[in-house]
Amino acid sequence: MVGSGRPPATLMNSANRQIDCQGYTLIPGFNDAHCHILATISKFVSVDCSPETVSSIHEIAIRLQNHANQFPVDTWIRGIGFNEFYLKEHRTPTKWDLDHALPNHPVKLLHQSGHAVVLNSRALDIIQLSKESVDPPYGVIDRDQNTGEPTGVLFDMDNHLNQVIPTLSSNELELGASIFNQECIRMGITSLQDATPTNFSDRWSLFKDFKVRSILNPSIVLMSDAEHFELAQEERFKFNDTDSTLRLGPVKIIAGMTTGTLYPSYNELKCKVAEIHKQGLQVAIHAIEPETIEAASHAISQAIFPNNATEFRHRIEHCSECSSGLIDDLAQIGVTVVTQPGFLYFNGHRYLEEIPSQRQLSLYRFNSMEVSNIQIGFGSDSPVIPINPLIGIYAAVTRRTSSGKFIGLPESLSAESALKAYTLGSARAVFDEGIRGSIAIGKIADMALLDADPTNCEPEKIKSISNLMTICGGKVVWEQ
Numbered sequence: 001m002v003g004s005g006r007p008p009a010t011l012m013n014s015a016n017r018q019i020d021c022q023g024y025t026l027i028p029g030f031n032d033a034h035c036h037i038l039a040t041i042s043k044f045v046s047v048d049c050s051p052e053t054v055s056s057i058h059e060i061a062i063r064l065q066n067h068a069n070q071f072p073v074d075t076w077i078r079g080i081g082f083n084e085f086y087l088k089e090h091r092t093p094t095k096w097d098l099d100h101a102l103p104n105h106p107v108k109l110l111h112q113s114g115h116a117v118v119l120n121s122r123a124l125d126i127i128q129l130s131k132e133s134v135d136p137p138y139g140v141i142d143r144d145q146n147t148g149e150p151t152g153v154l155f156d157m158d159n160h161l162n163q164v165i166p167t168l169s170s171n172e173l174e175l176g177a178s179i180f181n182q183e184c185i186r187m188g189i190t191s192l193q194d195a196t197p198t199n200f201s202d203r204w205s206l207f208k209d210f211k212v213r214s215i216l217n218p219s220i221v222l223m224s225d226a227e228h229f230e231l232a233q234e235e236r237f238k239f240n241d242t243d244s245t246l247r248l249g250p251v252k253i254i255a256g257m258t259t260g261t262l263y264p265s266y267n268e269l270k271c272k273v274a275e276i277h278k279q280g281l282q283v284a285i286h287a288i289e290p291e292t293i294e295a296a297s298h299a300i301s302q303a304i305f306p307n308n309a310t311e312f313r314h315r316i317e318h319c320s321e322c323s324s325g326l327i328d329d330l331a332q333i334g335v336t337v338v339t340q341p342g343f344l345y346f347n348g349h350r351y352l353e354e355i356p357s358q359r360q361l362s363l364y365r366f367n368s369m370e371v372s373n374i375q376i377g378f379g380s381d382s383p384v385i386p387i388n389p390l391i392g393i394y395a396a397v398t399r400r401t402s403s404g405k406f407i408g409l410p411e412s413l414s415a416e417s418a419l420k421a422y423t424l425g426s427a428r429a430v431f432d433e434g435i436r437g438s439i440a441i442g443k444i445a446d447m448a449l450l451d452a453d454p455t456n457c458e459p460e461k462i463k464s465i466s467n468l469m470t471i472c473g474g475k476v477v478w479e480q
Contacts, residue, residue: 029190034379095152188448310334348401
């Protein structure tokens with residue numbers, strides 16, 4: 001119930017729980033508008049190789065070796081979260097770095113970004129990837145410059161690898177999902193939007209089972225990619241044909257520059273966006289670089305002409321590096337931007353060292369987007385960075401990195417705007433603002449109780465705020 005004063009006597013009975021918030025801050029539940037649920041689940045049952053855990057390639061190999069010693073030969077060993085920027089060697093590990101420690105166990109080591117993996121020689125043998133193998137469309141097999149031998153480093157090859165590397169076991173999935181759920185509800189996250197481009201009926205069935213068995217409390221919106229969108233149409237797999245706690249949402253398209261040129265080509269991108277738009281469905285385009293953002297913007301503009309995209313809520317995911325001209329274009333066509341402020345905190349130190357100072361001014365331009373009336377939703381991109389929304393809000397407000405340095409201060413948001421982006425803005429990004437994103441009569445009771453008000457405290461204190469209670473769908477699912 002939403003209201004003021006003392007609750008009506010008719011509601012004061014043993015069937016209802018009355019909660020005294022004791023002056024703490026009640027907010028709408030956080031809505032992570034861009035995460036990868038299964039990848040995050042996998043993180044919790046894989047070997048942690050993140051910068052917080054390892055500082056060298058040798059340490060990665062030892063951690064993987066210690067884990068492998070618990071399992072029979074040829075059991076797949078999964079590591080996750082390495083980032084070469086923070087390693088002593090300042091380079092990506094190769095198969096040769098892993099082979100000595102793990103000669104008999106196939107290893108899949110996932111980069112923190114999720115866009116690169118390292119396989120050891122045993123893994124390459126099992127999936128039959130050799131010197132003669134051809135790079136798949138839009139993917140890159142890294143090779144020794146002198147011999148042409150694969151180094152074990154593979155870029156943007158998920159679609160291929162998912163077909164040849166075994167998935168997690170049922171027990172691993174359930175364990176990882178339970179840990180992930182506790183992380184979400186502990187942080188006050190009541191809604192998730194899964195941006196994984198390989199979502200389809202098998203993933204749908206898995207998450208539906210998790211929801212039925214209350215393993216995952218937050219509501220979930222699943223994206224699907226262009227290929228699965230076509231299959232879904234053929235199989236008459238109904239979009240949005242379920243209750244509000246699990247449904248399908250935008251169709252995901254990956255656009256990138258991994259191969260050095262835009263993929264898919266602009267004409268391919270334009271045709272795919274137009275096809276999805278004609279079906280009356282929402283599109284979400286992964287676009288990080290200026291070239292991909294420009295192509296995505298133009299493709300959406302062509303698809304909706306002569307209309308504005310505001311009605312359709314077509315999205316650009318990330319929108320990491322954006323010129324003023326691109327912001328004007330996005331505003332003119334009414335695109336929704338879903339981005340990740342937490343990257344400034346967790347990756348800002350690397351941005352400051354690797355990106356030229358002039359280009360740094362184009363990173364994550366939240367304020368410019370708000371001034372231009374671009375609708376913004378916030379997410380984490382977990383497991384790329386931790387799924388903590390208060391760190392994201394802190395970064396959007398302060399523009400401060402984990403090392404204490406500032407990046408792009410003119411693009412700061414107010415705490416009110418940042419909180420709105422992580423609640424109502426994210427809900428709006430999937431047409432859910434009528435049922436979620438704010439505390440109002442008639443809306444689903446998704447709420448979090450914080451020990452301080454992020455909109456009325458010193459900005460530096462935002463990242464230290466604790467969640468005291470999480471309510472999903474009117475039920476208390478977590479309390480301190």
